Amino acid sequence: xxxxxxxxxxxxxxxxxxxxxxxxxxxxxxxxxxxxxxxxxxxxxxxxxxxxxxxxxxxxxxxxxxxxxxxxxxxxxxxxxxxxxxxxxxxxxxxxxxxxxxxxxxxxxxxxxxxxxxxxxxxxxxxxxxxxxxxxxxxxxxxxxxxxxxxxxxxxxxxxxxxxxxxxxxxxxxxxxxxxxxxxxxxxxxxxxxxxxxxxxxxxxxxxxxxxxxxxxxxxxxxxxxxxxxxxxxxxxxxxxxxxxxxxxxxxxxxxxxxxxxxxxxxxxxxxxxxxxxxxxxxxxxxxxxxxxxxxxxxxxxxxxxxxxxxxxxxxxxxxxxxxxxxxxxxxxxxxxxxxxxxxxxxxxxxxxxxxxxxxxxxxxxxxxxxxxxxxxxxxxxxxxxxxxxxxxxxxxxxxxxxxxxxxxxxxxxxxxxxxxxxxxxxxxxxxxxxxxxxxxxxxxxxxxxxxxxxxxxxxxxxxxxxxxxxxxxxxxxxxxxxxxxxxxxxxxx
Numbered sequence: 001x002x003x004x005x006x007x008x009x010x011x012x013x014x015x016x017x018x019x020x021x022x023x024x025x026x027x028x029x030x031x032x033x034x035x036x037x038x039x040x041x042x043x044x045x046x047x048x049x050x051x052x053x054x055x056x057x058x059x060x061x062x063x064x065x066x067x068x069x070x071x072x073x074x075x076x077x078x079x080x081x082x083x084x085x086x087x088x089x090x091x092x093x094x095x096x097x098x099x100x101x102x103x104x105x106x107x108x109x110x111x112x113x114x115x116x117x118x119x120x121x122x123x124x125x126x127x128x129x130x131x132x133x134x135x136x137x138x139x140x141x142x143x144x145x146x147x148x149x150x151x152x153x154x155x156x157x158x159x160x161x162x163x164x165x166x167x168x169x170x171x172x173x174x175x176x177x178x179x180x181x182x183x184x185x186x187x188x189x190x191x192x193x194x195x196x197x198x199x200x201x202x203x204x205x206x207x208x209x210x211x212x213x214x215x216x217x218x219x220x221x222x223x224x225x226x227x228x229x230x231x232x233x234x235x236x237x238x239x240x241x242x243x244x245x246x247x248x249x250x251x252x253x254x255x256x257x258x259x260x261x262x263x264x265x266x267x268x269x270x271x272x273x274x275x276x277x278x279x280x281x282x283x284x285x286x287x288x289x290x291x292x293x294x295x296x297x298x299x300x301x302x303x304x305x306x307x308x309x310x311x312x313x314x315x316x317x318x319x320x321x322x323x324x325x326x327x328x329x330x331x332x333x334x335x336x337x338x339x340x341x342x343x344x345x346x347x348x349x350x351x352x353x354x355x356x357x358x359x360x361x362x363x364x365x366x367x368x369x370x371x372x373x374x375x376x377x378x379x380x381x382x383x384x385x386x387x388x389x390x391x392x393x394x395x396x397x398x399x400x401x402x403x404x405x406x407x408x409x410x411x412x413x414x415x416x417x418x419x420x421x422x423x424x425x426x427x428x429x430x431x432x433x434x435x436x437x438x439x440x441x442x443x444x445x446x447x448x449x450x451x452x453x454x455x456x457x458x459x460x461x462x463x464x465x466x467x468x469x470x471x472x473x474x475x476x477x478x479x480x481x482x483x484x485x486x487x488x489x490x491x492x493x494x
Contacts, residue, residue: 378475
């Protein structure tokens with residue numbers, strides 16, 4: 001086959017062609033100088049001539065040599081063949097379409113070719129952010145996302161936009177070649193209330209962001225023994241230095257003045273007595289309510305007592321049930337803290353039976369905990385709702401209707417969205433913590449059995465009055481509000 005460089009040149013695009021996953025893309029080539037290519041042999045192939053993507057010969061498409069993964073997905077753009085321009089369109093872009101291509105033009109015994117590059121890019125799922133629990137001196141937060149290509153860039157930021165540089169990241173590809181990433185961050189500063197995880201496609205420049213609120217009680221609490229121990233240790237060190245100084249002085253005096261041995265012995269005894277007295281006075285004990293007594297008579301704070309104490313001091317709200325708002329089939333206890341079915345209820349209705357908290361919330365932060373009994377075999381939900389929601393008959397909770405709730409349903413444990421967000425939990429929680437940050441636009445739910453994060457509705461623009469919300473649909477559950485001290489602002493509408 002004789003080759004001449006004087007007949008024509010094949011020109012391909014200089015920049016890579018960006019192809020979006022699932023969409024269509026075009027691989028263009030042209031001749032210089034322009035000439036009719038209708039009767040030429042045209043071929044687009046991958047790394048080898050035999051790896052044919054598309055073949056045009058004898059003025060028609062040839063499928064015998066075409067690679068199986070491109071069959072039924074390619075076509076020739078014929079509009080500009082007479083002007084020396086030929087393009088192949090590839091439909092339903094896959095990850096495997098990423099990489100280098102060659103377009104080949106042949107006329108008689110003369111041929112030329114040109115390379116071109118395709119960069120496949122796809123935006124996957126929204127990031128999911130969850131609190132995994134305490135680690136060392138901080139809280140571990142994990143961000144996951146899947147269905148991205150190529151490998152996305154992950155970044156953690158605080159509320160001011162400051163980046164966290166120290167975090168761990170792992171990625172894997174599924175059978176389709178799409179990336180799943182998991183990034184773990186340990187937040188050690190309890191004043192950092194919000195963190196955001198951003199997932200960025202480096203080719204498309206498209207980004208998805210998810211924020212999560214970390215309540216301060218979930219940070220490891222410093223033991224009250226530590227300050228007392230530090231003070232005692234400091235005093236002991238000072239006394240030890242003082243004793244060393246006196247002993248050195250005593251030794252020098254003993255060498256120089258042997259006749260004063262008796263006086264020096266008396267001084268040494270006095271110093272020893274002073275040291276023992278100071279050590280006894282420095283033995284300080286700090287006791288918190290809920291501390292457990294050990295065998296030696298000392299007290300150590302129970303972890304649960306420290307956590308409950310922090311919540312009560314910071315956020316805990318005085319939440320009770322409003323019997324006037326209860327569905328006709330629900331029974332509210334005399335102390336307005338528990339709700340269950342009435343004794344004569346036969347559970348024949350398909351109604352969503354609910355009751356509100358007594359006090360509406362219009363600003364600030366509020367936290368309460370709900371103990372759920374029989375919840376793993378029943379349908380129930382807890383959270384917050386707007387004052388004007390429709391609660392008659394059967395209804396479906398969602399943020400669009402003014403509900404921000406999670407609960408157990410026939411399909412599993414869900415966050416009530418449209419559609420529902422199915423949550424994967426180790427077990428159905430028997431005690432749920434609800435944290436409402438009205439001004440920050442966040443409702444977060446926590447499994448208080450193991451201290452893990454369940455779900456957050458974030459970046460919500462609240463307006464009007466919100467009420468604590470409790471719903472029973474089927475089964476035999478009971479929902480009980482745990483008694484806590486009220487510190488957040490309320491508007492009493494009873």
